[in-house]
Amino acid sequence: MTSTPRLSLSISPHLTALALLADAVGGRRRGLPGLWRDAIAARVGRAGHQAVRPLSVPSCSLAPDCLVPRVPDGGDVSVQEQLAALRELPPDRLVADLEQAFGPGPLPVHWRSAAERPAAWLHGYASALSEVWSIAEPLWQRARALLDREVRRVGVATVRGGPELLLGALSPHLSYGGGGLLVPGPEAGTQELGERRIVLVPMLAGQDALILGLDGGDAVWIAYPVPGAATLWRRPAAPAYDELSALVGPVRADLLCAVARPKTMSMLAADMKIAPSSITYHCDRLRAARLITRERRGREVWVGRTHRAEELLELFHRR
Known part of the structure; x- marks a missing residue:
């Protein structure tokens, strides 16, 4: 086990779209301003609202891997690449990912309709992400300076040997220590990193937003609100x-x-x-x-x- 975590950074804006979707339509309130939440909810169509329903269950934060079919472990992933991957995903993949996420036995009630009609669910979810991005893209373009500053901040922490402090400041709901990540939520626990590196993915999202990918064999990824994002909501x-x-x-x-x-x-x-x-x-x-x-x-x-x-x-x- 390495004593110092190895960090890299990915600019993958589709996770911003997912965080905004979960907050505004899925009901997982994570600090998104009310006017933006209302506007996003009004922009997403009926199919998108139906697809996001499983994400609105507060007692369960587990979700199938195909929510993010193109993971940021290997580098940056654009929204267009993510949407293309979703639209090309075989429906059977969703069913398999649900079984892997929740184990043997009946699926949770809130995911059963998706498993029964996987093609329709994937279509609705991809549509919802696309509709959210039509709102978020102008905001993302204005965030270039914030993202550049975050790239420099992560680079300095990595070079100067301070990644532990950086990880501890990403979110009040996440902590690092002893070679492991202490993760929040109903499935809370400690995830041992071993030799895996950590990929950081800054998002434009509410201050309490956090999306984790912990199952990778070579890396885990953490999507978190980029510092200073709150200034963009008002401009x-x-x-x-x-x-x-x-x-x-x-x-x-x-x-x-x-x-x-x-x-x-x-x-x-x-x-x-x-x-x-x-x-x-x-x-x-x-x-x-x-x-x-x-x-x-x-x-x-x-x-x-x-x-x-x-x-x-x-x-x-x-x-």
């Missing part, structure tokens, strides 16, 4: 319209602006030249994100903005 990019559209989708952005004063569903359909069924679908998603209200008055349903929506529009200077 929208220009132009504001493009950013808001990326957050909630162009149709929903226009819909939010259209209800500066309450309107009926039929008025919205006529004003926006969109089929009533589509208006209903988009309103369902915005209501789920607590960005609009709906009130029936006689035979008409009136749509209005919530205080959360007003805050979101103010953030992006839209009215």
Whole structure:
């Protein structure tokens, strides 16, 4: 067993998309600001919401390996590479990974529907990651300086012999000592590293986010919030319209602006030249994100903005 852990770093942004998805849609609250959580939840479609349901169970943090089919052990992994790997994954692989994760016997209830329809689950999960990335990519581009600084910080710690201190500061929920990692959660325990190296993967995520890959034979990986990420949540990019559209989708952005004063569903359909069924679908998603209200008055349903929506529009200077 080595006395000093060997560190490397991977810039693999798909883990940022996974962390945001788990927080905003899976309900694993890890410090993501409420407005971003609501906007991401509104952006992910029905298939994505259904696929993420197994991740919302608070008593179980185990998940199949195919959540991250392209692991960062061998270097950087782009979102596009990750999505391609997910879409090419045989459905039987998901079933096998679930059996490996949870052992013999019946699967946990929350994963059974995925095992029964693995192809549909993989499609929904890949779609959800893609939809989250459509929101997160502008934020990722603005984080270049933070990521470069983190590369230097890890490099200095490695060269100067201080990796133990660095590992202890990654997350309040993770500690290192005696050649092992003390991991949190319902399956908490100590993972012995042996001769395996540690791959660090900085993420743009809530301050309590943490994703671990501990099963690799040559390396383990730790995805953690990059220091300073909180400053990005408060600084929208220009132009504001493009950013808001990326957050909630162009149709929903226009819909939010259209209800500066309450309107009926039929008025919205006529004003926006969109089929009533589509208006209903988009309103369902915005209501789920607590960005609009709906009130029936006689035979008409009136749509209005919530205080959360007003805050979101103010953030992006839209009215």
